[in-house]
Amino acid sequence: MAKFIAGQTVVCIDAKSKRYLTEGKSYVVIEASSSGRSVLVKDDSGVRRGTLASRFQSKVAYEQEKMERFFENVPAGTIIPVPRGMVGGHMLVQAMPKKAKTPRTVKIDPLDAKVALTKMLKEVYGIEATVEQVIGSMDKSLELVLAA
Template sequence: MAKFNAGQTVVAVKDFHSSYYGRIITTGKRYEIISVGQSTGRVGVRDDRGSKRFFSPDHFMSVPAYEIKRAQEQLNRFEPGEIVPVGSFGDHLFLRDGHGIIHVKPKPKRKTPRSIKVDPRDAKAALTKMLKEVYGIDATVEQVIGAMDKSLELVLGA
């Protein structure tokens, strides 16, 4: 059990929920100790609602100890041997393994298809279906294009 003194700033290491008030203490938030119980050792702080309440000291940790714990969690958040992308610069990708060693590899080139072949009949059928379902126009694509031939030439710049 940690010993705390009045006036010391501590950090909550776990939430505390009350069935009546809801969440009273928030993990990672700093609180100032107002008083410490003589016989029980319970810590008196102002909760998130501003009321003075007494909590068990195992709900809190000193600020330096909490910072060390967070740093250790950051270092240990990956499994040993796991390679995690850290960032990239130019055409190089930076990876970090579980031991903290950073590896530099060239970025993989994305393979994009050069061309896609679509059957014109399928494209016309899909566009006609879209005209009927989405826009409510009961016409084929050829009829719409024929009606808007001049305006399409202006838009497409043909």
């Protein structure tokens, strides 16, 4: 849990059931408890309210997370305009493309697998035999692996 100090700018990250706070809005800490569990802020209507510190995140950390989430969704090679006051006029994103998730298990028909493996034996290895014949001539352990 982050410990906040008076005068620090924080951002509300959890405004559920709190009608006087807005998620994503910045607030200034007026006072923080010594345990770090609660803070006193001025809410949206200007009233001083005490609330849990866990509902807030420091503005710097919030902005950093926001940028990380943004760059996760930007395709590589995209040109993004840079806000005023920053050096340059554009920024080229060199983002890594997301890896496609590979399935952990694939269910296939055993007959299709036998046909594909027999075809591979003929084309790749030049063996004129069916998968059953190759398995029958080998150790039982291979048969168990392919049958599973």
